[in-house]
Amino acid sequence: MAYFDAASSAPLHPVARQALLASLDEGWADPARLYREGRKARMLLDAAREAAAEAVGCRADEVVFTSSGTRAVHMGVAGALAGRRRVGRHLIVSSVEHSSVLHSADMHESDGGTVTRVPVNRAGAVDPSGYAAALREDTALAVLQSANHEVGTVQPVAGVAEVCRAAGVPLLVDAAQSLGWGPVEGDWSLLTASAHKWGGPSGVGLLAVRKGVRFAAQGPVDERESGRAPGFENIPAIVAAVASLRAVRAEAAQEAVRLRELTARIRARVPELVADVEVVGDPERRLPGTVTFSCLYVDGEALLHELDQAGFSVSSGSSCTSSTLTPSHVLKAMGVLSEGNVRVSLPAGTAEEDVERFLAVLPGAVAGVREKLGAPAPETAVHAEELVVDSLGRRCPVPVIELAKVFDQVPVGGTVRVLSDDEAARLDIPAWCEMRGQEYVGEEPAERGTAYLVRRVS
Amino acid sequence: MAYFDAASSAPLHPVARQALLASLDEGWADPARLYREGRKARMLLDAAREAAAEAVGCRADEVVFTSSGTRAVHMGVAGALAGRRRVGRHLIVSSVEHSSVLHSADMHESDGGTVTRVPVNRAGAVDPSGYAAALREDTALAVLQSANHEVGTVQPVAGVAEVCRAAGVPLLVDAAQSLGWGPVEGDWSLLTASAHKWGGPSGVGLLAVRKGVRFAAQGPVDERESGRAPGFENIPAIVAAVASLRAVRAEAAQEAVRLRELTARIRARVPELVADVEVVGDPERRLPGTVTFSCLYVDGEALLHELDQAGFSVSSGSSCTSSTLTPSHVLKAMGVLSEGNVRVSLPAGTAEEDVERFLAVLPGAVAGVREKLGAPAPETAVHAEELVVDSLGRRCPVPVIELAKVFDQVPVGGTVRVLSDDEAARLDIPAWCEMRGQEYVGEEPAERGTAYLVRRVS
Numbered sequence: 001m002a003y004f005d006a007a008s009s010a011p012l013h014p015v016a017r018q019a020l021l022a023s024l025d026e027g028w029a030d031p032a033r034l035y036r037e038g039r040k041a042r043m044l045l046d047a048a049r050e051a052a053a054e055a056v057g058c059r060a061d062e063v064v065f066t067s068s069g070t071r072a073v074h075m076g077v078a079g080a081l082a083g084r085r086r087v088g089r090h091l092i093v094s095s096v097e098h099s100s101v102l103h104s105a106d107m108h109e110s111d112g113g114t115v116t117r118v119p120v121n122r123a124g125a126v127d128p129s130g131y132a133a134a135l136r137e138d139t140a141l142a143v144l145q146s147a148n149h150e151v152g153t154v155q156p157v158a159g160v161a162e163v164c165r166a167a168g169v170p171l172l173v174d175a176a177q178s179l180g181w182g183p184v185e186g187d188w189s190l191l192t193a194s195a196h197k198w199g200g201p202s203g204v205g206l207l208a209v210r211k212g213v214r215f216a217a218q219g220p221v222d223e224r225e226s227g228r229a230p231g232f233e234n235i236p237a238i239v240a241a242v243a244s245l246r247a248v249r250a251e252a253a254q255e256a257v258r259l260r261e262l263t264a265r266i267r268a269r270v271p272e273l274v275a276d277v278e279v280v281g282d283p284e285r286r287l288p289g290t291v292t293f294s295c296l297y298v299d300g301e302a303l304l305h306e307l308d309q310a311g312f313s314v315s316s317g318s319s320c321t322s323s324t325l326t327p328s329h330v331l332k333a334m335g336v337l338s339e340g341n342v343r344v345s346l347p348a349g350t351a352e353e354d355v356e357r358f359l360a361v362l363p364g365a366v367a368g369v370r371e372k373l374g375a376p377a378p379e380t381a382v383h384a385e386e387l388v389v390d391s392l393g394r395r396c397p398v399p400v401i402e403l404a405k406v407f408d409q410v411p412v413g414g415t416v417r418v419l420s421d422d423e424a425a426r427l428d429i430p431a432w433c434e435m436r437g438q439e440y441v442g443e444e445p446a447e448r449g450t451a452y453l454v455r456r457v458s
Numbered sequence: 459m460a461y462f463d464a465a466s467s468a469p470l471h472p473v474a475r476q477a478l479l480a481s482l483d484e485g486w487a488d489p490a491r492l493y494r495e496g497r498k499a500r501m502l503l504d505a506a507r508e509a510a511a512e513a514v515g516c517r518a519d520e521v522v523f524t525s526s527g528t529r530a531v532h533m534g535v536a537g538a539l540a541g542r543r544r545v546g547r548h549l550i551v552s553s554v555e556h557s558s559v560l561h562s563a564d565m566h567e568s569d570g571g572t573v574t575r576v577p578v579n580r581a582g583a584v585d586p587s588g589y590a591a592a593l594r595e596d597t598a599l600a601v602l603q604s605a606n607h608e609v610g611t612v613q614p615v616a617g618v619a620e621v622c623r624a625a626g627v628p629l630l631v632d633a634a635q636s637l638g639w640g641p642v643e644g645d646w647s648l649l650t651a652s653a654h655k656w657g658g659p660s661g662v663g664l665l666a667v668r669k670g671v672r673f674a675a676q677g678p679v680d681e682r683e684s685g686r687a688p689g690f691e692n693i694p695a696i697v698a699a700v701a702s703l704r705a706v707r708a709e710a711a712q713e714a715v716r717l718r719e720l721t722a723r724i725r726a727r728v729p730e731l732v733a734d735v736e737v738v739g740d741p742e743r744r745l746p747g748t749v750t751f752s753c754l755y756v757d758g759e760a761l762l763h764e765l766d767q768a769g770f771s772v773s774s775g776s777s778c779t780s781s782t783l784t785p786s787h788v789l790k791a792m793g794v795l796s797e798g799n800v801r802v803s804l805p806a807g808t809a810e811e812d813v814e815r816f817l818a819v820l821p822g823a824v825a826g827v828r829e830k831l832g833a834p835a836p837e838t839a840v841h842a843e844e845l846v847v848d849s850l851g852r853r854c855p856v857p858v859i860e861l862a863k864v865f866d867q868v869p870v871g872g873t874v875r876v877l878s879d880d881e882a883a884r885l886d887i888p889a890w891c892e893m894r895g896q897e898y899v900g901e902e903p904a905e906r907g908t909a910y911l912v913r914r915v916s
Binding site: 001003005008009011012017020021024025028029030033034035036037038067068069070071074099100103104106107194196201202203205219220221222230231232233234235236237301304305307308312313314315 | 459461463466467469470475478479482483486487488491492493494495496525526527528529532557558561562564565652654659660661663677678679680688689690691692693694695759762763765766770771772773
């Protein structure tokens, strides 16, 4: 069995386990109390805060512990927006942020605020100029991830921070995917992270707010954690989270090199082993352990199932939309193929043999799914000037498979009109055209669903 | 060493520790994932939810796990208020709720809602008629604790639930102090609790919302926990919380009898051992392990320090105001003495010898504090018709000590005017009068602070 989904949640680091056990006996009491057990709890909490601040690169009194990374984002965004309400209610986010950021932005909008979503290039990266263009007089806050959770692309945080600093706008960096690898570069104002992503326990997030940043915590008043994170502190888990952060940091430089080589191998070999695959995300500026690719004519969930049967745990699309059939907002924003999407994110310590075994198993798994779905094989048939493919009521990847099946039947210059009512088709049909070098003409409303027009150019 | 502050946080139950360890290895993955590790995590979470529902007395799909009891209250109150916003924006709470409830009420008020705070009797209990009188056409929600966290008084939940049900208003019961002892009686609509109060780990709260109760979760959208508790689920802690709830429930009936006898002993013996003590809270309808008393002429913090030195960990006043000098809102609402307040809350398994040792140590500790503060001893002196005591700038319990020192100097019928700028004096001078059988005339604004008038009647 090989677990390749560290970007969702990393297995508990042995140091975290050890620290958790040790502090269960010392850290259960209320740290606000003056008696012996309370003082012990307080000392553990203070020491953890100091160590966390050192790892983040800020002052201890700038760090509060929350109950999750999602909570850190919700509270960080809400608190920073409220703190600068007098400046205005404009929020800037990238279009590929984690759902906790995008849902905070949606809420801000439905509450009367305005939001600009900065686009990304085909590799999933924003450009500082995109943030510069989005900044306004009434911008209260900008948010950017340090690295993307789905495709591993590292964002130009320092450049964006510079642009924001020049405009006097605070930048919140969501460092959930990268804090275990090192501190975030650049002059950020707020930072969030999540312990279970670096091998810490569940139940611990981190919110750093630099001194001088206007911040007004939202929700009912609570005295704990400087009034910024309500509820009884989970000290054993906090101690374990920080101990494991230090441990993974100590191994980070060496492990990054090793994992980067393994993911580079996957990036290079998958397109050789499997036809019609698109590897996505920046090939250079990327997280060491993450690699993502999409397979044409493949249903992502079916492929995950095949791989799970073969002993590999990977994920598909956005971690936060796995319970729905909406295509990943990240892949959509990048304009790349979303069907048959697989994210491999290697936990620290992944064995080379497991990666090789994965590469050995993948081609058969993809072929199996394609066969079940009746994916196209070359075929000669009657040619027509325009063919209509009716895939109404059929889900991704069927519309693209049907398109590919008939495509040879139209002459060069002819068109195929695909009728579909599946949202994913809007993304996947243009992506197929780009991969195949065919012309995507556009879409138009149909009696039912939408008609997507593709012209054969070769 | 004896830890007598279970009402703040109970030491981790051995079963919780064991369950936590076991599920660290099985429950760390994302339960929304379809692969092996995710399915295991999901199974653990589902089983924990079933068991929690059984202990609460509701359906599994009515229970969500939150990151703390405070969060459960914040989210339960906000969600229920929003769900019934069309009915109105009136909220009813008792005046002795936990700060998480009262701060939610304050926020509701500052957001334009209205709040009625139902008073309590001198034992700290509400009366169902108080809720009946508070109910209005536009009442969206009523909140009541199952038992008070500071004085242990059990509230008439079933009666209040009946009154609310008749009016079609949902009742949220904060069961933080009692869920370990048994399910909450009566026809409640929402229920909240906190695992570390019953010996579970930190980081787990519980929110139950009965089917049919209108509820609109507030804050950014998140799919986890039926959309009612954002953030990655802390499954090992949830499993440990539920396992320990079942374990303490199995021992509850027997342990309740044993602890009730020990606290009854404290209730009876403290007034015999220490002069000028008021034992507060209902002598009959009370939590098994909690007993609270206040000592005249004593500074609560100094007494805690003395007791800590002697090896006893107890708390004073409200757990949530320990970092401030404001007198406890609970003691204030009850109209009882707040100075020199001590709450003893025995964890399950407390040894009888430790309670006896506490009773042996207490008189010396109180005497020590009184001596340091120069508490009054009988004395003859010149009598005057009215004496003025200037305790401006002096903190509780100094104003009462100064009052007591000079009181013998005025003849029967004469008055003492105490000048004080400490908020606690407003509560403690009337309480001293009641304990001493003297007449509290009232207060009036003074050039600085407030003048409190006391007439000698015996």
